[in-house]
Amino acid sequence: MLSNVQKATRGALSIMTVRQELAKLLQQGIRRSQEVGALPEFDIPPVEVTPAKPEFGDYSSNIALQLARLARMAPLRIAEIIREHLPPTDMATLDVAAPGFLNFRLRPTWVAQQVLAIEAQGREWTRSQVGGGRSVQVEFVSANPTGPLHFGGARNAVLGDTVARVLDRVGYRVQREYYVNDAGTQMRKFGETLFARYAQVLGEDVPVPEDGYMGRYMIGYAERIVREHGRRFLDMPREEAIRALTDLGLSLVLEELRQDLADLRVVFDNWFSERSLYEDGTFEKVLAMLRERGLVYEKDGALWFAATKLGGDKDEVIVRSSGEPGYFASDIAYHYNKFIIRGFDWVIDVWSVDHQGHVPRMKTVMKALGIDPERLTILLYNLVTLKRHGVEVKLSKRAGDIITLREVLDEVGPDPIRFMLLTRSNNAKIDFDLALAVEQSQDNPVYYVQYAHTRIAGILRKARAEGWTRWDDGDVHLLTHPSEQALLKKVLDLPDLLITVAERLEPHHLTYYAQDLATHFHAFYRDCRVVDPARPELTKARLRLVAAVKLVFAHLLEDILGMSAPEVM
């Protein structure tokens, strides 16, 4: 005999979302129809259940319309047959509507009972298993470690981090990786610049190279090195000094990046060194492999990758005529490492849209390595323009002074940055307005969402102040008011939303949902007084409701969106 709690709980045995449960019901109904001969035999296609407009119910499926051709019957008739053979359920009722939609309406008692499920499972309540424990690596940010992170990189950080958080929730084993470009020409320039700045700090007249890093932050690194190491690098051969300073500078930059990203609540599991690909022989090994497959040839003193043999647009240089491997060489070796050496089932690279031309090349590399290109997803996102009161904040490249993530963090804090950078689809450009981000106005959705959480905290404070000490015996079946039901139904969308976000890698749906959830809470607040001494039973039921909703808000804000969920504002 199952208790109500166990029945209502999507427990460890069968973790299923609302849409998954309903789809399963339809599937069973179709199979049963076939068994009794009401529908002809055919392979049942995947059954999709989607949210519906309120006038049609809560969820809807067009499966009968899709089956029309397979069953060679009128969709409306098919829908009727499915409905008649649906297994009995206390979860929802099912209606048929022209031209053949199947519309579910959740039963109020079932909806109310979900409060118990949330209470029982807490922040694990949103977890699902569509990932099936497969391993996925999300590689993101990966900006050249030659200075502080540009604010534009924040979008990459927030996008990659949020995708990683969501993939974890839906049952993937996730690793977050920062690819450190510590090899190649950019590092070389960085080292030479640092050497010049270091010498200058010590009073030597060494010019910064023509194409070096002009930003003032380089002087900061130099000063710190002088402070900690004195002038000993001037006493050694120039090349040796540059090598030593490069490594020292690199560790300073990485330390800074780590801190800036941590303050944005982005933490990596691994920092992967590009240089290591050359030091441990991976590059040579992969090169030999490509050579063996006849995909490498020499021309004009350079080594080329024969991408055209695999359907690519044009061949690519792997090793330049100078003898130095290019970035493409590293990328081949790096992805070999990801898939062959470390064995990730799935890899997501997060790139800004100006690298779009590189996508087909990476897909060709996958073919060359003998790996299914489907296992690599390149997630592209559009650029961010920084504004203040609607006016673009120009970036001065000449001076090398960029608007850094650090500056914006100091000015507006992590919450608006994270939220605002998730309010647009990946393909859309974002105008980030510094003034708006801190403005506590109606224009600012960050506060709107956080206020909902704060308001609930206020209700609970009020309840305790008035002597309500426990409400765990409240009867949730009293939660029948339309606004209570609507709020709960909106809450029930979250596990399915996380699956959608994971499938489409579109985390902007989360911020829209958060606003929508807040709107539903505010509507409930308007319609239903929670603390009411005249109605103690209803008060206890509603306290259970708002406590559960508060938990969901906190979970969404903190665990999914990486923001804070304030008790007071």
Place this chain on the structure above:
RNA sequence: GCCCCGGUAGCUCAAUGGAUAGAGCAACGGACUUCGAAUCCGUAGGUUGCAGGUUCGAGUCCUGCCCGGGGCGCCA
């Protein structure tokens, strides 16, 4: 020239091939002796860039064109 992404309400943007295309802001008009008004309610606002096509059904898919952005390097 070729490739990719956008074009939806005055503005900024949503919208798995589904039903009458939705939010926020701005505009206008309302609601605080009440658990926090950082809130809520109402009004108004649309030929989804243009023209064809595919089908039970198209903002969504296909073709062509127009406008904007990006990419096409022995840079990353």
